[in-house]
Amino acid sequence: MSRFWSPVVHDLSPYVPGEQPKLDNLIKLNTNENPYPPSPHVLAAISAATDRLHLYPDPLASRLREAIATYYNVAPEEVFAGNGSDEVLAHTFTGLLKHDAPLLFPDITYSFFPVWCQLYGIGYEHVPLDAAMRVEIADYRRACGAIILPNPNAPTGIALPREAIEQLVIGHRDQLVVIDEAYVDFGAESAVPLVARHDNLLVVQTLSKSRALAGLRVGFAIGQRPLIEALERVKDSFNSYPLGMLAQAGAVAAIKDEVWFQETRTRIMASRDTLARGLTGLGFEVLPSAANFVFARQPEHGGADLAARLRQHGVIVRHFAKPRIADFLRITIGTEEQCSRLLELAASLV
Numbered sequence: 001m002s003r004f005w006s007p008v009v010h011d012l013s014p015y016v017p018g019e020q021p022k023l024d025n026l027i028k029l030n031t032n033e034n035p036y037p038p039s040p041h042v043l044a045a046i047s048a049a050t051d052r053l054h055l056y057p058d059p060l061a062s063r064l065r066e067a068i069a070t071y072y073n074v075a076p077e078e079v080f081a082g083n084g085s086d087e088v089l090a091h092t093f094t095g096l097l098k099h100d101a102p103l104l105f106p107d108i109t110y111s112f113f114p115v116w117c118q119l120y121g122i123g124y125e126h127v128p129l130d131a132a133m134r135v136e137i138a139d140y141r142r143a144c145g146a147i148i149l150p151n152p153n154a155p156t157g158i159a160l161p162r163e164a165i166e167q168l169v170i171g172h173r174d175q176l177v178v179i180d181e182a183y184v185d186f187g188a189e190s191a192v193p194l195v196a197r198h199d200n201l202l203v204v205q206t207l208s209k210s211r212a213l214a215g216l217r218v219g220f221a222i223g224q225r226p227l228i229e230a231l232e233r234v235k236d237s238f239n240s241y242p243l244g245m246l247a248q249a250g251a252v253a254a255i256k257d258e259v260w261f262q263e264t265r266t267r268i269m270a271s272r273d274t275l276a277r278g279l280t281g282l283g284f285e286v287l288p289s290a291a292n293f294v295f296a297r298q299p300e301h302g303g304a305d306l307a308a309r310l311r312q313h314g315v316i317v318r319h320f321a322k323p324r325i326a327d328f329l330r331i332t333i334g335t336e337e338q339c340s341r342l343l344e345l346a347a348s349l350v
């Protein structure tokens with residue numbers, strides 16, 4: 001604390017990211033990273049881009065936006081790219097989600113949402129998940145300024161079908177609905193095909209998870225032109241060059257390597273299903289996940305205790321000491337070997 005702090009800093013409760021341990025011999029299943037290295041084309045593209053490092057990068061990230069637009073069959077002007085989807089989301093909060101009426105999001109969801117609300121002075125209301133930890137679209141039928149939901153939701157991993165997202169969008173013609181699709185590539189349906197017919201839908205995605213590029217920091221949003229223009233106005237009032245040249249080059253190569261993408265995501269989904277079955281066999285309740293993690297609890301063991309004991313044996317998982325979910329562990333899907341080790345260890349601990 002210091003007398004030089006502005007009042008907003010005094011009052012902040014910042015987001016706490018998962019631990020990035022310095023020890024090499026730990027099995028790290030706590031921050032939903034991809035366990036596989038990125039496409040080799042990414043490394044080649046980054047290396048080829050290094051001869052231009054004395055120049056500023058393209059402030060519009062044109063090649064990247066074109067690659068994303070081609071992949072999703074939208075126009076490049078309907079794509080915004082930023083430094084991780086966290087930055088894209090932060091710009092969305094300040095540029096599109098701040099209204100007189102409250103922003104709605106689930107009580108159990110990405111814990112950065114209330115932090116951005118606090119930072120930007122946005123009023124919000126929680127909409128409780130139902131007893132099965134599902135988002136119930138009907139519960140969002142109330143006066144609001146806008147809505148934001150991850151799909152699949154985090155940390156539950158439960159996804160809504162595209163049809164339910166469309167119902168939500170149609171039910172709020174005069175409010176923006178933002179869908180954070182950080183984990184969509186692991187088995188959920190993207191809302192991107194709905195963007196052409198709904199001017200009140202913005203979809204946000206990341207290359208951190210399904211493209212194995214958490215270290216590069218690239219995220220993007222897809223929406224109709226006026227929404228993207230709002231994000232560009234915020235970006236150019238904050239940092240004109242959020243994406244470095246190497247990040248842009250690597251991200252383009254990642255989007256274009258469909259073979260790598262399909263192979264790795266299929267492998268991760270297969271490991272997830274094996275892990276879920278194994279945990280169920282050990283008496284865990286495992287929520288149905290369409291993400292690269294599972295959210296699970298063992299009725300006879302507290303979440304904090306189990307997480308601590310796994311850590312003592314070299315496996316880190318995420319535990320949230322929060323109402324409704326304190327008994328759960330969020331376990332990232334690792335390699336096949338890492339998942340087997342986790343199961344082996346869980347069997348010895350429960």
Ligand SMILES: Cc1ncc(COP(=O)(O)O)c(C=O)c1O
Binds near residue numbers: 084110154180207
């Ligand atoms: C739901 C959700 N949205 C967004 C992000 C941010 O991802 P990134 O900033 O790496 O793109 C995360 C990261 O874990 C997440 O869980």
